[in-house]
Amino acid sequence: MLTFTIRRLILAIPTLLFISFIIFLIVKLSPSDPTAGLPLTIPPEVRAQIRESLGVNDPLFVQYFKWLKLMVWDEPLHLFEGWTGWNAAPDDGARIISYQTRSPVTELIAQRMPQTLWVVGVSYIVGVLIALPIGIISAYRQYSWFDQIGTFISMLGFSVPTFFTGVLLIVIFAVNLGWFPSVYDTTHKVTDWDSFIVQLKQSIMPVMVLGLFNASQMSRFMRASMLDNLNQDYVRTARAKGLGERTVVLVHVLRNSLIPVVTVIALNVPAIFGGAIITEQVFKVNGIGQLLIIAIQSGDIPTVQTVSFIFAVLIVLFNLAADVLYGVLDPRIRYD
Amino acid sequence: MVNFNTPTPFPYTAFVGSESPVIQAAQFAGCLGTRAPECTEANFGPIGTGPFVVDEFRPNDVIAFSANENFRFPDRPYFGTVTFKGGGDAAAAARAVLETGEFDYAWNLQIDPTILAEMEAQGNGTVVSAFGTSVERLHLNQTNPDAALGDIRSTAEAGPHPFLTDPVVGKAMSMAIDRALLVEIGYGAGGQPTCNVLPAPELYASTANDACLVQDIAGANALLDKAGYLDTDGDGIREAGGVPISVLYQTSTNAVRQDTQALVKQWWSEIGIDTELRNIDASVFFGGDPASPDTFQKFYADIEMYTNNFPGVDPQAYMANWIYDEWPRPDTQWQGANIQRFCNPAYDALVDEMAQTADIAERGRLAREMNDMLVQSYSIIPLVHRGNPSAHANSLEGIAMSDWDTELWNIMDWRRAE
Numbered sequence: 001m002l003t004f005t006i007r008r009l010i011l012a013i014p015t016l017l018f019i020s021f022i023i024f025l026i027v028k029l030s031p032s033d034p035t036a037g038l039p040l041t042i043p044p045e046v047r048a049q050i051r052e053s054l055g056v057n058d059p060l061f062v063q064y065f066k067w068l069k070l071m072v073w074d075e076p077l078h079l080f081e082g083w084t085g086w087n088a089a090p091d092d093g094a095r096i097i098s099y100q101t102r103s104p105v106t107e108l109i110a111q112r113m114p115q116t117l118w119v120v121g122v123s124y125i126v127g128v129l130i131a132l133p134i135g136i137i138s139a140y141r142q143y144s145w146f147d148q149i150g151t152f153i154s155m156l157g158f159s160v161p162t163f164f165t166g167v168l169l170i171v172i173f174a175v176n177l178g179w180f181p182s183v184y185d186t187t188h189k190v191t192d193w194d195s196f197i198v199q200l201k202q203s204i205m206p207v208m209v210l211g212l213f214n215a216s217q218m219s220r221f222m223r224a225s226m227l228d229n230l231n232q233d234y235v236r237t238a239r240a241k242g243l244g245e246r247t248v249v250l251v252h253v254l255r256n257s258l259i260p261v262v263t264v265i266a267l268n269v270p271a272i273f274g275g276a277i278i279t280e281q282v283f284k285v286n287g288i289g290q291l292l293i294i295a296i297q298s299g300d301i302p303t304v305q306t307v308s309f310i311f312a313v314l315i316v317l318f319n320l321a322a323d324v325l326y327g328v329l330d331p332r333i334r335y336d
Numbered sequence: 337m338v339n340f341n342t343p344t345p346f347p348y349t350a351f352v353g354s355e356s357p358v359i360q361a362a363q364f365a366g367c368l369g370t371r372a373p374e375c376t377e378a379n380f381g382p383i384g385t386g387p388f389v390v391d392e393f394r395p396n397d398v399i400a401f402s403a404n405e406n407f408r409f410p411d412r413p414y415f416g417t418v419t420f421k422g423g424g425d426a427a428a429a430a431r432a433v434l435e436t437g438e439f440d441y442a443w444n445l446q447i448d449p450t451i452l453a454e455m456e457a458q459g460n461g462t463v464v465s466a467f468g469t470s471v472e473r474l475h476l477n478q479t480n481p482d483a484a485l486g487d488i489r490s491t492a493e494a495g496p497h498p499f500l501t502d503p504v505v506g507k508a509m510s511m512a513i514d515r516a517l518l519v520e521i522g523y524g525a526g527g528q529p530t531c532n533v534l535p536a537p538e539l540y541a542s543t544a545n546d547a548c549l550v551q552d553i554a555g556a557n558a559l560l561d562k563a564g565y566l567d568t569d570g571d572g573i574r575e576a577g578g579v580p581i582s583v584l585y586q587t588s589t590n591a592v593r594q595d596t597q598a599l600v601k602q603w604w605s606e607i608g609i610d611t612e613l614r615n616i617d618a619s620v621f622f623g624g625d626p627a628s629p630d631t632f633q634k635f636y637a638d639i640e641m642y643t644n645n646f647p648g649v650d651p652q653a654y655m656a657n658w659i660y661d662e663w664p665r666p667d668t669q670w671q672g673a674n675i676q677r678f679c680n681p682a683y684d685a686l687v688d689e690m691a692q693t694a695d696i697a698e699r700g701r702l703a704r705e706m707n708d709m710l711v712q713s714y715s716i717i718p719l720v721h722r723g724n725p726s727a728h729a730n731s732l733e734g735i736a737m738s739d740w741d742t743e744l745w746n747i748m749d750w751r752r753a754e
Contacts, residue, residue, distance in 0.1 A: 035624065044671035047624060101395035103376040111394050175435045182428070182436050183421060187398055286397040286423040294396050299619050 001327060005320065012316045019312040020071070020305075024064050027304050067302065070096045071309060075106050082110075100300040108291060108303065109310070113273075115186050116280070116287030120272045123207040127214030128265060134215070135222020135261075139230060140249060150219065157216030162209050166282035169205045180205050184285045206283040210276050214268070221264050225257040232256075259329055266322035270314035345694040346650040353741040355647045358385050387413040387748035396422050407748070414734075414751040427451065433727045434461045441735075443726040443743060446592070449524020452725065461730055465525045465723035468739030469536055469654075470645040472527075472596075474585075474717040475676035476500045476509075477638050481584070490635045490677070491665050499576035500583075500638060504563040506714025511559070512603040514551035519720055521599070522592040530721035534707040539700040540651050542707045548718075556607045567608050574608035582610035583638035588618040593641060596719070626669045633664040635675060643722055649740055652690050652699075655706045659684045676715045683709050 035047045051057065058066070074094055080086070095104040134154075138147040174182035181202050190196050229235065230253055238248045277289035288307065295303035326333045338350045350356050360383040367375035380393035385408070388401035399420040403413050421439065429442040434455035445452060445463070456463050478501050480494040488494045499505050515529030531545035560566075565574045565581065573580045585601070587593045594615060601611040614637065616630045621642075629636050646654035656662070657673035660681075664672035683706060690702045710716055726743060728735050734749040 044624070044668075047671075048669075098395075102379055103395060107376075108395060111397070170431075175431065178436070181438055183424070183432050183438050185421075186394065187392065187400060187419075281424060282428075284421065284424040284428065286394075290423055291396070297619065299623070 001324065005324065008320050008323070012320070015316060016309075016312060020068060020309050021064065023305055023308045023312070024067065025060075027301050027308075028060060028063070030299075067096065067305060070094060071306065075104075075306075078104070079106060096302045096306055098295070098300055098303045100295065100298050100303065105303050105306045109288065109307065112287045112291050115184065115285050116273065116289070119184070119203050119206045119280075119283075119285050119287065120210060120276050122203065123210035123276075124214055124269070124272050126207060126211035127218060130211065130215040131218035132222055132261075135219040136226055136249070136254065138219070138223045139226030142227065147223075150223075153212075154216035154219050157212040158220075162213055162276065162279045163282055165212070166206070166209050166279055169209060170282070173205060182283070184283050186286055206279050206285060209282075210279050218261065218264060221261050222257065225260050226253060229253045229257045255329060259326055262325050262329065263322050266318045266325065267315070269318045270311055273311070273314055343692075345690075345692065345699070346652060349648055349650070353648065354745070355741075357382075359383065388418055391417075398422070409748065413748040418747070430455050430727055433729055434458060434463075437461075437729060440729040440732045441726065442728075443724070445725045445727055446526060449520070449522075449526070452524060452727075456727070459730070461727050463525055463725055463727045464735065464737045465725040466737040466739040466743065467528065467536060467721060467723040468645055469534070469651075470643050470722040470724075470739075471530060471533055471535055471718050472641065472643045472720040472722055473533060474509075474600075474639050474641050474719065475635070476506050476715050476717065477635055477640075478677040478679070478715050481636050481638060483636070487666070492663065492677075497638070498579060499565075499581055500715075502563070502576075503712065503714040504559060505565065505576070505581070506717065508556035508559045508607055509604060509609065510548050510714060510717045511552045511556040512607045513548075513600060513717070513719065514603065515549060515719055517551075518596055518599060522595050523720055523722065524725070526723045526725040527720040528723070530718050531711065532707050532721075533710055533716055533718050534651055534655065534703060535718070535721040537649055539696070540703040540707070542704040542711075544704075544708045545711050551603075553603065553606050560607060565608075572605070572608060573610045580610060581608070582612065584612045584614060585639040585641070586614040586616060586621075586637040587641040588621040588632075589615040590618070596641070624671070631670065632675060633670045633672065635664070635677075640675070641719075651703050655690065655703060656687045658706075658710055659687050678710065678713060678715045680709065680713065 035042075035050050075096060078095065096106065097103065098105050098108060101108065134150045138150045141147055170182045173180045179201070184202050184206065188195065188199060188202065190199050235248060235253060238252050239245075243252075273288060277293050279285070280287045280289040281293070292304065292307045294300075295307070340347060351358060363378050363383050364375065367378050380395075381390045383389075387404055387407050387409075389404045390399060391402050392398065392400040401418040401420075403416050407413070426445050426447045429439075430445045430447060430452060432439040433442045434452075435458055437460050452463060477490060477497055479490050479492065480497050481490045482494070483489065485494050519527040519529055529549050531548040532542050534540050534542070560574060565576055567574045569575070571580075573582065575581065583604075585597060587597060594613075597613045597615070601613055604611050620628055620630050621632050624631055624633060628634070632640055632642060658678045659674065660679045662672045662674035663677050663679075664670045664675065686702055686706050686709070690699060690706075693699055693702060711718065724739050724743070726737060731753045733751050733753045734746065736746050736749075737743050738745060
């Protein structure tokens, strides 16, 4: 298993280099200009100076290798320095600088990570916690009223877009009832019980909107996978040798049914870090997703490159995690 | 100390608004020239002379301010802290002030006017707007943008436009437009119909063109008939010298602009002018990339629409946009502000005269004359004088909205109603 993991990690390096180059090219060749968002009253010679100072005029490969070096070497060192206080990073001031804000991209990401992890992460956990029991019960009692209602709700959650449910919840709970705020306060700090309640209130709507969306997809996978397994011979054998229904379903069937579901869960984890662009916009959470969308709109190439590259790394890593988890769930799957 | 390089008839621009803020020399000493991108800390927390100081700056998310202890008025500002929240959209910002009352002030509320009015009707807040010099206008290409001309299209070498250089055509197009309806549908409190490219300050605003405020489709048709632009082949489209009058009308992608395009296309079809619509993403359209064929400077179309304005209160530099030297062309990398390629030596002379005239009344006369010359050439068709709608909670007092400076110019006087 360890050899397998190491081999996969080494193989990931060319993959990531290739991805990074493609991301770089796509973003770079897109016809947008970093000065387009500035007022028309700025004279053209000043615009030319701004472009020059951003390094837009360097040859493409020079720009790519400059960016790559900063991305894989300087920025991790700066991150390391920030965490430990050791003076590890080079002091030449070279960072990946956002065109838009003139500040290091990694700092922007660090500012936005907490709210994205809190809102999107919690909603994912809530989604999994809702989805698994619903999937299991729906499959075990197939075509019962519970299954019918579960199917209806998951279809609803999956097919109604979050920009609709989000605004609907805001109109009901923020505008009409006034229970929850419609604007997420990213500077709020949880220090005691009262401030925790405030945090809970401001995150409950985005968490539920995203949670419902995630749960509906996963509960369908869980249900389908359970149904496949419930009709297998080993289930009949287990029952025939006198095992209780609880053991049969929750130990024998569940474990086997989890394999495809784990794939879905693990491969969706990078999306947590990516934020939920639309939901973040609707509730003004201003996390990673919103950072990415604003960067795309304003031609802020370094930010787009960095954020998409981080997504690529996460996707590669969680793919590997899913593969390793198969082995844990099913001892017959071994890679060595 | 401020030194002027040349005699400047209107020197009243330094230190009088957000265009020329006062920042600390010591703080920015190491941030000049090429070092400018490295000064994140200074850029995010500049030391100035205003009523509030920056506590925390999170780009595109939050800026937290607290009262400046060293402010020049010891008893002001009245508020201890101010928080700016970004993200979301204009409708959400309006909702947070007018419906849920979570925030006290929201700016740049360019949303459907009926929605804004409904929100205001709930009684939590008030919509206010101020008008500066922004005018949404159509530029009529005076050079030939025919794609068959290749690289020389929309330049002087391409020759004049086959029909848009005739003011009669432009005048008929202008007459066919119902500006009041455009305002009602797209702008609400944030717009007023206008016939001038220079709508304000009052001293500079001409009244010579106000006839355009009333739509006159019959008059426009009569005008074109009289000038000999007739529909000879009966397909509903007039011809100019045998060529159908068909225009490509482009603008940036934006809901209000596409509504305007659709309405204008309808009105022009009623006067026998065929219109093809096109919209281009704002980051490309306004991007100015000389390699892109879709920038507003290249103007590879017959007509384009956008808004422009000038900072401050003096129009001298702005009116100088329409001199011949300002034509965007290949040897300037397509930079230049004379977008519609207007050319009139008499206009260039007026620009020179204004640069040497100090008397304010005389400057007013010159500016109005230039405005009339431009508008009556019908190379530019002004549509909407755009304001800037904002909303404030009813419990907030002391707001004096102005578009001549930042609308927060007097935030030191803002206070909570008793």
